[in-house]
Amino acid sequence: xxxxxxxxxxxxxxxxxxxxxxxxxxxxxxxxxxxxxxxxxxxxxxxxxxxxxxxxxxxxxxxxxxxxxxxxxxxxxxxxxxxxxxxxxxxxxxxxxxxxxxxxxxxxxxxxxxxxxxxxxxxxxxxxxxxxxxxxxxxxxxxxxxxxxxxxxxxxxxxxxxxxxxxxxxxxxxxxxxxxxxxxxxxxxxxxxxxxxxxxxxxxxxxxxxxxxxxxxxxxxxxxxxxxxxxxxxxxxxxxxxxxxxxxxxxxxxxxxxxxxxxxxxxxxxxxxxxxxxxxxxxxxxxxxxxxxxxxxxxxxxxxxxxxxxxxxxxxxxxxxxxxxxxxxxxxxxxxxxxxxxxxxxxxxxxxxxxxxxxxxxxxxxxxxxxxxxxxxxxxxxxxxxxxxxxxxxxxxxxxxxxxxxxxxxxxxxxxxxxxxxxxxxxxxxxxxxxxxxxxxxxxxxxxxxxxxxxxxxxxxxxxxxxxxxxxxxxxxxxxxxxxxxxxxxxxxxxxxxxxxxxxxxxxxxxxxxxxxxxxxxxxxxxxxxxxxxxxxxxxxxxxxxxxxxxxxxxxxxxxxxxxxxxxxxxxxxxxxxxxxxxxxxxxxxxxxxxxxxxxxxxxxxxxxxxxxxxxxxxxxxxxxxxxxxxxxxxxxxxxxxxxxxxxxxxxxxxxxxxxxxxxxxxxxxxxxxxxxxxxxxxxxxxxxxxxxxxxxxxxxxxxxxxxxxxxxxxxxxxxxxxxxxxxxxxxxxxxxxxxxxxxxxx
Numbered sequence: 001x002x003x004x005x006x007x008x009x010x011x012x013x014x015x016x017x018x019x020x021x022x023x024x025x026x027x028x029x030x031x032x033x034x035x036x037x038x039x040x041x042x043x044x045x046x047x048x049x050x051x052x053x054x055x056x057x058x059x060x061x062x063x064x065x066x067x068x069x070x071x072x073x074x075x076x077x078x079x080x081x082x083x084x085x086x087x088x089x090x091x092x093x094x095x096x097x098x099x100x101x102x103x104x105x106x107x108x109x110x111x112x113x114x115x116x117x118x119x120x121x122x123x124x125x126x127x128x129x130x131x132x133x134x135x136x137x138x139x140x141x142x143x144x145x146x147x148x149x150x151x152x153x154x155x156x157x158x159x160x161x162x163x164x165x166x167x168x169x170x171x172x173x174x175x176x177x178x179x180x181x182x183x184x185x186x187x188x189x190x191x192x193x194x195x196x197x198x199x200x201x202x203x204x205x206x207x208x209x210x211x212x213x214x215x216x217x218x219x220x221x222x223x224x225x226x227x228x229x230x231x232x233x234x235x236x237x238x239x240x241x242x243x244x245x246x247x248x249x250x251x252x253x254x255x256x257x258x259x260x261x262x263x264x265x266x267x268x269x270x271x272x273x274x275x276x277x278x279x280x281x282x283x284x285x286x287x288x289x290x291x292x293x294x295x296x297x298x299x300x301x302x303x304x305x306x307x308x309x310x311x312x313x314x315x316x317x318x319x320x321x322x323x324x325x326x327x328x329x330x331x332x333x334x335x336x337x338x339x340x341x342x343x344x345x346x347x348x349x350x351x352x353x354x355x356x357x358x359x360x361x362x363x364x365x366x367x368x369x370x371x372x373x374x375x376x377x378x379x380x381x382x383x384x385x386x387x388x389x390x391x392x393x394x395x396x397x398x399x400x401x402x403x404x405x406x407x408x409x410x411x412x413x414x415x416x417x418x419x420x421x422x423x424x425x426x427x428x429x430x431x432x433x434x435x436x437x438x439x440x441x442x443x444x445x446x447x448x449x450x451x452x453x454x455x456x457x458x459x460x461x462x463x464x465x466x467x468x469x470x471x472x473x474x475x476x477x478x479x480x481x482x483x484x485x486x487x488x489x490x491x492x493x494x495x496x497x498x499x500x501x502x503x504x505x506x507x508x509x510x511x512x513x514x515x516x517x518x519x520x521x522x523x524x525x526x527x528x529x530x531x532x533x534x535x536x537x538x539x540x541x542x543x544x545x546x547x548x549x550x551x552x553x554x555x556x557x558x559x560x561x562x563x564x565x566x567x568x569x570x571x572x573x574x575x576x577x578x579x580x581x582x583x584x585x586x587x588x589x590x591x592x593x594x595x596x597x598x599x600x601x602x603x604x605x606x607x608x609x610x611x612x613x614x615x616x617x618x619x620x621x622x623x624x625x626x627x628x629x630x631x632x633x634x635x636x637x638x639x640x641x642x643x644x645x646x647x648x649x650x651x652x653x654x655x656x657x658x659x660x661x662x663x664x665x666x667x668x669x670x671x672x673x674x675x676x677x678x679x680x681x682x683x684x685x686x687x688x689x690x691x692x693x694x695x696x697x698x699x700x701x702x703x704x705x706x707x708x709x710x711x712x713x714x715x716x717x718x719x720x721x722x723x724x725x726x727x728x729x730x731x732x733x734x735x736x737x738x739x740x741x742x743x744x745x746x747x
Contacts, residue, residue: 026074027071036094038069038070039067039096039097040098040100042082042085042099044073047103047196048071054200055071055200057200065207067097068094078161082139086177087142098439099140100456102183103182107160109128109161109162110137111133111163113133116173121664128162133448134391134392137173137445141173146163146166150162166727167726167728172735173445175445178436178439179438180450180454182402182454183399184196185394206379212461213431215277215279216243216252217254218239218256219281220257221264221284221291225421225587228587228588230585231587233553234522238523238554239425241520241524242428242489245432254271265366268293273376278379279378279382280378281384281425282382283384286387286388286397287386289396291388292364292385295364296312313338315357316330316334317349318348318349331345368395378408380411380457383413384424386416392415401453410437410453411451411453414448418448421587426443426493427497429490429493430494433488434464435458435471437455484496496527500531509539512528516532522555529559548560557585557588560591560595563575564591564594565700566701566702567667567669567703567704568703573611575595576608576612580618594666597638598666598667600670601633605629605632609625639668642668642671643674653687660692664694669703675692676707676711678692679711690725693725697731697735716729
C-alpha cells in the first residue's frame with residue numbers, strides 16, 4: 001500500500017513538472033485542459049510566490065469554464081518581454097484570446113498617437129507622464145508598431161516605459177486579444193499583494209455563481225452631453241432595445257439622473273449596494289479620484305439660488321488665496337462683474353462656513369472612500385467618464401470597485417480624459433448572452449480604455465460558448481447571416497460587424513443600408529450607420545442625409561459630427577436643415593453651432609436666408625437669422641486671423657504652433673491649403689512641418705483630403721525632405737480610411 005502511494009505521488013510530481021517550463025528565469029505553467037483558444041495570466045514572480053495558491057485557484061476556475069489557461073511569471077523589466085510571449089502564444093495550437101496582467105507589470109505610456117484616443121489633445125512638451133497615454137494596447141494589439149523611447153527615471157515612475165507610434169504602423173486600433181489589469185489601488189501603508197490575494201479569493205467564489213444579467217442600473221451625472229434630456233431619453237429607449245428582458249416583470253432596470261436629488265450620489269451608492277444588482281453603467285465627468293455626480297442644485301426659487309451664488313463666490317475667494325492672488329482685488333472684481341456686495345464673501349474664511357461648504361462639496365460627488373467602504377454588489381461596472389481608470393497611479397477610483405471587500409468582479413474605465421459624445425453602449429446587449437467582458441471590450445476600446453479585474457467573466461447564458469467562440473474565431477459568413485435574422489438588437493449588430501469584415505463592399509453596403517432603413521432597433525441602425533462610414537460610398541451618403549431625421553438622438557448627433565468632418569459645400573444645406581429641425585436637442589444644437597464655423601460662410605448665409613429667415617414657423621426668425629449671420633461673420637474673421645498668424649514668420653514658433661494645433665479640435669477645412677503650404681515649404685522648421693502634418697491627421701474625412709494625400713505623397717518621394725518629416729507624413733497618410741484605394745489612385 002505504501003509503495004502504491006509513493007508511485008502515485010511520483011506520477012503527480014512528474015505531471016506537475018511537465019506543465020511547468022523555465023526560460024530566462026521565467027516560470028511557465030501550461031494549460032491543463034484542451035480548448036479551442038487559451039488565456040494567459042501574466043504575473044510578476046514576487047506576487048506569484050506570495051499568491052500562488054490564489055492564482056492557481058483562479059486558473060482552475062477559468063479552465064472549469066472551458067478556457068485553457070497559461071500562467072507566466074517573471075521579474076519583468078521590459079514590456080517587450082511580455083508582448084513577445086503573448087504573440088507566441090497567439091500563434092500557438094491553442095491560440096490566445098486574452099490575457100490578464102497581475103501585479104508589478106511594466107506600464108506602457110504611448111506618445112505620438114493621440115488620434116487613436118477619443119479626445120486626448122495635450123501638448124507633448126508637457127511633462128511626459130502627463131502628456132502620454134497609459135495604455136495596454138501595446139499588449140493586446142500586436143499590429144501596432146511602437147518604438148521604445150525611454151524609461152522614466154523619476155522616483156515612483158520607473159515602471160513607466162515611453163513608446164512612440166511608428167509611421168509604418170497601422171494607424172488604428174484592432175485588438176488581436178483582449179487584456180485586463182489586476183492592479184489594486186494602494187494608499188500609504190497598504191499591501192498590494194494582499195489586496196490581489198483577497199480579490200482572487202473573492203473572484204473564484206463569484207465565478208461559481210449562476211448569474212444571468214437581469215438587474216441593471218444606468219446613471220447620468222451633471223454636465224454630461226450638455227445636460228440634454230433628449231440625449232438621456234434616447235439612451236433609455238436604446239437600452240430597452242438592447243435589454244428588452246430587463247423591462248419585464250421579475251427583472252429590473254433603473255435610471256438615475258443627477259436632477260433626481262441634490263446629493264444624488266447617495267441614491268447611486270444605495271443602488272450599487274443593492275442585493276442582486278448585476279451591472280451598473282455610470283456616465284458622467286470624472287477625475288482620478290472622483291465620480292462627478294451633481295453640480296450646485298438646480299433652483300428657480302430665490303433662496304436656493306442665493307445659496308448657490310454664495311457658495312460659488314466663497315470658493316473663488318478661497319482659490320484666490322490658495323493661488324497667492326490678491327483676495328481683495330478678486331472681491332472687487334466680482335463686485336463689479338456680478339453686482340454683489342461684500343456680505344456675500346465676508347464669511348469665506350470662517351471655520352464653520354468652510355466646514356459646511358466642504359461637507360456640501362463632498363456630498364456632490366462619489367469619493368474614493370465612498371467606493372472603498374461600500375459593499376458594491378454590481379458584478380460589472382462601466383465608468384463612462386474621464387480619468388477614473390488611471391491605473392498607472394498608485395491610487396485611482398475605479399480600482400476600488402473590484403479590489404475592495406465586495407461583490408464586484410470587473411470595472412471598465414479610462415486612464416485619461418475622454419470624449420463626451422462616445423457610443424459607450426455599443427454591443428452592450430451581448431453581455432446578457434454570456435459574451436465575455438473581454439470579448440465585448442475588444443469592439444469598443446480606445447487607446448485609453450481598460451478592464452480592471454477579470455476579463456474572462458461572463459454572465460450566465462446558454463449561448464455563452466457559441467458566441468464567444470464565434471467572436472474569437474471570426475465565425476463563418478453563414479453563421480452571421482443567420483444571427484442577423486434573430487429578433488435581437490445587439491446580436492444583429494454583432495452580425496453586421498463581422499459581415500462587414502467578410503463580405504465585399506458591394507454586398508455588405510446594401511445589407512447595411514437596408515438594415516438602417518428597416519430596423520426598429522436604435523442601436524442596430526447606429527451600427528449600420530457606423531459601419532457604412534468605413535466605405536463612404538453612395539449607400540453611406542444616403543444614410544447620412546436621412547440620419548438627420550432619425551428618432552434616435554445619438555444617430556442625429558453622430559450625423560452632425562460627420563457633416564462637420566466632411567465640411568464640403570454639399571452638406572451646408574443639411575447643416576442648416578438640422579439646425580431648423582432639431583433646436584430642442586441641446587447637444588446637437590451645441591455641435592451644430594460649432595460645425596457652422598467649418599463651412600463655406602457664403603453658402604451658410606444663403607441657407608440661413610432660405611431656411612430660417614423665410615420660415616414662418618420659426619419664432620423670432622429674423623432676430624435668430626441676424627444672430628447666426630453675426631456669428632458666421634465673427635468666426636470668418638477669426639479664421640482669417642488664424643490664417644495670417646500661421647503664415648506670419650514674424651510670429652514666434654510657439655504662437656504659430658498654437659494656431660496650427662487648434663485644427664486638431666476644430667475642422668477649419670478652408671485652412672487646409674494654408675497648412676499644406678507650410679508642410680511643403682523647406683524653409684520652415686521641422687517642428688512646424690511635423691506639427692502641421694500631425695494636425696492634418698485629424699482631417700480623415702475632409703473634402704480637402706486628396707490635397708493632403710498629394711502633399712504627403714510628394715514629401716515621401718522627395719529625397720531632400722528630412723526623415724522626421726517623412727515619418728510624420730507616412731503616419732498622416734496611413735491614418736486615413738480607405739488609404740489603400742486612395743493612395744493607389746493618387747499614384
